[in-house]
Amino acid sequence: MPVSARAAGLAGPALMIAIAIALMAVALLAVGPTRGADHRDSPGVEDDAPADITDVYAFRSPEDPDNLVAVLNVNGLTAPPENAAGNFATDVTYNLHIDNTGDLVADATASITFSGDPLMFTVEGLGEPITGEVTPPSTDPTPPEPMVTEANGIKVFAGQRDDPFFFDLVGFKAFVAGPYVPAEGLRAEGETPAADTFAGTNVSSIVIELPVTALTGEATSDTGVIRAWATTSRAGSQVDRMAIPAINTAVIPSDQKDAFNQADPANDAADFGAAAQTTIEGLRTAVNGVLDAAVGPEDGGPLGSLTAEQVKDAVIPDVVTIDFSQPVGFTNGRTLEDDVIDVALQLVLNRTAGITDAIDANDVAFSSTFPYLADPHQPEAQPTATATPSPEATATPQLPTAGTAPGEDGGLSWTFIVVVGLGGLLAAAGTALLLRRRAIG
């Protein structure tokens, strides 16, 4: 006879109990945590958002045209409720590289690192190191006042801002996946209207303003050419890099994206030129197949009619080139206002007519003063944002229904739950009999 745990006799108000369960039970899976339990789900793998560069901007300062403003953004698509989790990583080095001789090798690199509590930044590579406090992200209804550090004629800001990028990524991905004649922007007929996927979301920004001549080595701010790109690195290994917007997304094949992110511009033409050209040709063929009849043949992009090879040469190597003798704006640098997606798409597709994502401006206005990017979006004031909920508030009685639309209450009717509960009652009664039979003593 096997060893037996002592089993007790049952007292009987099974009906009340079964109904109580029926009313209380949140339908749950077996995800118990003990050893010997079957299964306990691990959490999601951490994304590397703090090292993932979303955009790089380089433009003449609205406050002083002799200055260049360089912007490096990470933590893309931070939703306001999670603002507090959107900050820079202390194990990541954020770099802005400047080549002023045209050999695609950095002649100067501004390296920004973060440490301490409160979080401080240190900028190295621009003369004496500059240290200042990071503007802490917050979930208050009021956005934090930007903290600006000024030293040696250089201004630095690090903290959360509105994502200045505006782009109908949703329409773009659908259009690229299977080209069609767009109804509005890049959206197909019958779909919801074009929308800025990045509206209402935040990024973590590093904004540095410094004299143009400090970068070019020229006598005035109206001469000289620089090539710039940004990287992030961890323990000496490059994690990500970014210069021309959307180039990595649009023309680098997905199986080469990691290699591309870890590469140097000097090797781009040799390593990725052919693949990029193939992608551009493929995109043109696919789009022409749909648009030639409906819209007309290729009518040339913003720089005139360019072959796929010429476009490839314009976007590879992936550096932002700024010729200071020319007006600074995309593709000669990039201002916050530039509608880069339309320009890049038109360039790649060699078309102007009908090629737009229909999102022409940011969702909020930029500031005329440093750091120029708009205040971050803050969560709406809601009681749950600041208060700790009572435990009971989190467990509403609902049963799983796989087909439930998001946002709708997925519960089956109470009647059903109670009926099932009565089924449970019968089983409980059976259990009680078994327990009694097994009872020792």
Added chain:
Amino acid sequence: MRLAAPVLAGLLTSLLLSLILTGLGLRDGGSSPAAVTTTAHPSAITADLVRFFESRVERDRQDFVAYNRLADAYVQRARQTGDVADYGRAEAALQASLEALPQDNYDAFVQLAVVKNATHEFEEALRLADEALAIDAGEPFAIAVRGDALVALSRYDEAQEAYQQVVAQVPGLSSFGRLAGLLELRGDLETAELMWGNALSSDSGRRPESTAWARVQLGHLRFSTGDFETADEEYGRALNAFPGYVHALAGLARVHAARGDYESAISLYDEVVARYPVPEYVAALGDVALAAGREDEAARQYELVAAIDDLYRANGVNTDLQMAQFLADHDLRPDEALRQAGAVYEERPSIQAADTLAWALYKAGRPQDALAFSDEALRLGTRDASMLFHAAMIRLELGDLDGARERLELALDINPEFSVLYAGPAAETLAQLRAAVRG
């Protein structure tokens, strides 16, 4: 003919006596749960994220980015509250995402794989993770989720390979934590310990539930080796990271019970099952009540277990091994325990399934059949006192007194309080066996 039958008969009588007598002594209670912080509670942030992305998809039914983020928020909420209806909502959101962007939608496939792992559809989870990897080869999250499915399907070598790859790519809490859990399963507690250290030292703290999860897992590891003090500390740290974290409260309850402080264990378990009434926690509450001499209370909880299980099954929710384990542990419906354990083992012959099946076979009076599954459960060298206890009792029943004694010694050496129900009988049996050898 069993050699030791007369010995066993006497032994069992004393076991039962000891069972009746255990649980009366109240020992020193443990520390209370850690202080609750006053900042925004992580579950409030999750609730706000759900609202935020629900309004995004409301506005733009094509916004696959928002659908994917919404699904992630639902999964996070399910992890925090245990409301599995959120897995259904996540799945619906992901279907909408895939409708908006059927190709090149890596996030949707990987999140769908997460949902399928959570609902124990492991083959489907594996297939979806592979779909995600076909879109974005080498993405660590998809490899990790693939590994999770492989662990559940008891393909441990492949799972370890996957986890090691993820650790190399993203050396963080979730990757080290996964590897640590698998190493525990394989009995390599020393390396598992190191990996937990890595997991916690590389934790960014950006997801408090993940931090709490890791602390709880480490607490369980401490508990499984009988180190109640540090287990208690880890559960406290989990509660610091995520106030009210239900699995940490359950862990604390188990520590209190193991120390013999049944009253505080019961009040903690009461809080746990009020919010998270899975059969496992309800049964644990019953066991502690029984140990505390509250037989009526125990009986009520055991009734609840069966009723809850019926409720779930009526709704297509599979409580898997928990129910089989409960039935076998409490000598209830042996045929049903056997049927359920067998069904799970058939589907995925994991270590836990093999162990539960062995225990159910033993309880059904088939120790000879049980032996093979028990050996299979311990084939990786998992240092689990409960599994070793099962193996010992099976051997005892088959007359292998030395084999039984060795395993009981090991089990009690690993954790002398491994089970409120069975630690006492295990010690008693071992004493009897030693006496028998000497005599």
